[in-house]
Amino acid sequence: MANSIWKKYPQLGEQLDLTTEYIHQAVNINNLEITGMIRDLTSGGKMLRPAFFLLFSDFGKKKLPTKDLIPLAASLEVLHVATLIHDDVIDDSPMRRSQPTIHTKYGRRNAIYAGDYLFTLYFELISRNLHSNVDILRNALSMKKILVGELDQMLINFNVKATTEMYLTEISGKTAELFSLSAAMGAIVSDGDQNLIDRCKGIGHDIGMAFQIIDDVLDFSNSGQIGKPAHEDLKNGVYSLPYILGLEAGNEQLIEVLSKDKLTSEDDKKATNIVVDNGYLNQAKEIAHSYTNRAVSEIEKLPKSHNQKVLKALVKNLIDRIK
């Protein structure tokens, strides 16, 4: 069953259930253990990316029937889960969605190949639709930017001279790209003109940027609730926006703490306090707000419809999490 956040939108919830089913049928390997884990990973999540794709498929000239939308909706979730599996190997995260991660249960080897398998499945699902639209494939390839974003992050990691601009560029690839792609694909399959496609792409991008920054901010306040240890990233030299704002402001205390070779829990706490007390956390919230504001004002310009209202409500829910 679709995640409870979709309760208010039963039609969308139903489409997302079909998407999950479609993925489960598409995942087809002899190895039943790994099949089971992939199916679990593609069941419990919020499925935001397919949801945005489905919502944005409402604004062009053509209304595709659900059955034609599902393979593409599925492909976006498959791509997302591929990146999650690899991210979990990289961060050595023990849990994901309240379940042990694949590498924890069946080793790094199977987790890496399972991710690779899903990358390929992504392209397969995309290409099932190819007869109708080669533009979709061209856009699908923009997922490359996600990986370029991840590789460019090396330039920020453990870099106390990282700037907000560097950070925004990096999350633009790492997170916003897939939201942007989901929205753009919706516009493309509904036969939207270039104007509409660009607008949807922009909205998706802004939602993705806000989403990542909000995630960074939530990491400070309720890390216990979202199932990963606090500030794991910090110890790995991955600085989230609140820290970067402090570093960029030239906060000497913060620079001193983060310049240490190995961070203790004490250092972690100290850095957190500096970031909160000096208002860097609030600054990050404001930046998130500026993205959701722009997204909402662009959503206003979309054709008036039920889906337009749903999109607005979703963006508001998103930003309300850090009120």
Place this chain on the structure above:
Amino acid sequence: MANSIWKKYPQLGEQLDLTTEYIHQAVNINNLEITGMIRDLTSGGKMLRPAFFLLFSDFGKKKLPTKDLIPLAASLEVLHVATLIHDDVIDDSPMRRSQPTIHTKYGRRNAIYAGDYLFTLYFELISRNLHSNVDILRNALSMKKILVGELDQMLINFNVKATTEMYLTEISGKTAELFSLSAAMGAIVSDGDQNLIDRCKGIGHDIGMAFQIIDDVLDFSNSGQIGKPAHEDLKNGVYSLPYILGLEAGNEQLIEVLSKDKLTSEDDKKATNIVVDNGYLNQAKEIAHSYTNRAVSEIEKLPKSHNQKVLKALVKNLIDRIK
């Protein structure tokens, strides 16, 4: 410059040089360190897969100019290098082609993402050619079998009841598939009929099977020369064909050694001796021979040409390594 194995075939060597150049231009990320490492990895190798693709592109009705062949040749090497990078992370191999591996130098994170990036680049290079032939994309997706093969391997690892059949199925996905794909793509771009495509696919498959078994056999004799420690795989529970033949024959000594929880160097040596003394190594050689024999007899049935002769010579060279 192309690897010295191509000295005897200057035209092919030239095309492979162009392929390398093409890859270097296609790899385009801000992160210069990773760019450099990817370029190194796509320079020194034998480039067997692009070579087979180029050779097989000679047998259909249409002769494409080199410039149209290069992107596809490049895509096959890019895919191969993507799998190498991930394999090195999985095996924690310190060196590849006499250079430190990416994960050794820049961490697991960057190595995993670099592999993912190359998987995407593979699809991008494939799709640059799409206007001419959608069949190519459909075939390109058969790379999924490579990953299914890797995931199925879990069923063999640490399994002293593994059979030759299980092993052959597994390497059929893991290694032979990419050779088969390379050959098939050659036949497809040269506008070969289905008969020719199937024949080329079969030849590629047999060459790939032989290639993997020969690699297994060489692991016994001259492991020092090919740059990896002896029988690393054995300790990870990955049994190569000579061991599996022994296990399947019910050799109790071998079953006893391999059933131990942790293998010492002493156990490794003991297992090796059992395999050599009981003729399992020779049996593996014979199986490799049967694949190259079939490949050669199928190559005979291809249109008579220079490339046909080159292919025969290459297959003979391959099997001569374990004479």
